[in-house]
Amino acid sequence: AQKVTQxxxxxxxxxxxxxTLDCVYETRDTTYYLFWYKQPPSxxxxxxxxxxxxxxxxxxxxxxxxxxxxxxxxxxxxxxxSQVVDSAVYFCAxxxxxxxxxxxxxxxxxxxxxx
Amino acid sequence: NAGxxxxxxxxxxxxxxxxxxxxxxxxxxxxxxxxxQDPGMGLRxxxxxVGEGTTAKGEVPDGYNVSRLKKQNFLLGLESAAPxxxxxxxxxxxxxxxxxxxxTFGSGTRLTVV
Numbered sequence: 001a002q003k004v005t006q007x008x009x010x011x012x013x014x015x016x017x018x019x020t021l022d023c024v025y026e027t028r029d030t031t032y033y034l035f036w037y038k039q040p041p042s043x044x045x046x047x048x049x050x051x052x053x054x055x056x057x058x059x060x061x062x063x064x065x066x067x068x069x070x071x072x073x074x075x076x077x078x079x080x081x082s083q084v085v086d087s088a089v090y091f092c093a094x095x096x097x098x099x100x101x102x103x104x105x106x107x108x109x110x111x112x113x114x115x
Numbered sequence: 116n117a118g119x120x121x122x123x124x125x126x127x128x129x130x131x132x133x134x135x136x137x138x139x140x141x142x143x144x145x146x147x148x149x150x151x152q153d154p155g156m157g158l159r160x161x162x163x164x165v166g167e168g169t170t171a172k173g174e175v176p177d178g179y180n181v182s183r184l185k186k187q188n189f190l191l192g193l194e195s196a197a198p199x200x201x202x203x204x205x206x207x208x209x210x211x212x213x214x215x216x217x218x219t220f221g222s223g224t225r226l227t228v229v
Binding site: 004006009033035043044045047050091093095099100101102103104105106107108 | 146156157158159160173203209211217220222
């Protein structure tokens with residue numbers, strides 16, 4: 001069965017600190033997709049990244065970076081020089097390969113960035 | 116484009132009442148989904164549809180029914196609401212293969228059952 005674990009329930013940092021959000025996944029599929037979504041206090045879900053299991057290259061987008069390691073089944077998300085606007089709940093998700101493109105979400109990590 | 120529109124955005128129900136949540140998408144997406152979000156639980160799939168006229172159960176389907184009579188609409192029904200169904204409901208759609216897991220989410224419906 002597909003499973004996503006985000007062990008950090010809540011994280012609190014001071015602005016400009018770097019912070020890493022952990023994501024560990026379980027799947028028997030050899031091909032799969034991984035995702036990160038952001039949910040700010042306004043409640044909408046904001047897509048951040050989609051990564052195919054064939055592509056293990058790390059990705060950087062501005063202050064955001066993602067480290068994908070198949071050997072440890074992890075897909076961690078780092079925010080560099082955090083800002084108050086980064087305060088949100090972040091979800092890691094795994095794509096189900098049954099043909100219906102369902103997503104299995106982790107329980108989320110609430111990040112609070114204090115000024 | 117409007118994307119995915121959920122109606123209503125907020126609703127308070129009394130236990131035992133029924134209601135229907137409407138999800139409408141204007142992107143000609145084939146697949147549609149209903150997820151619920153509860154504190155500390157992430158998003159969990161209720162029901163989904165891989166095409167007009169088809170529906171299937173997700174992880175937490177009990178107490179809900181769905182219909183997809185038209186490709187652009189996906190309805191979620193609560194026949195007899197219970198306090199355990201207090202949640203935020205998200206609808207999503209995507210076009211498989213062309214854009215794998217390229218979800219478009221609605222803005223959510225906050226439902227409270229008292």
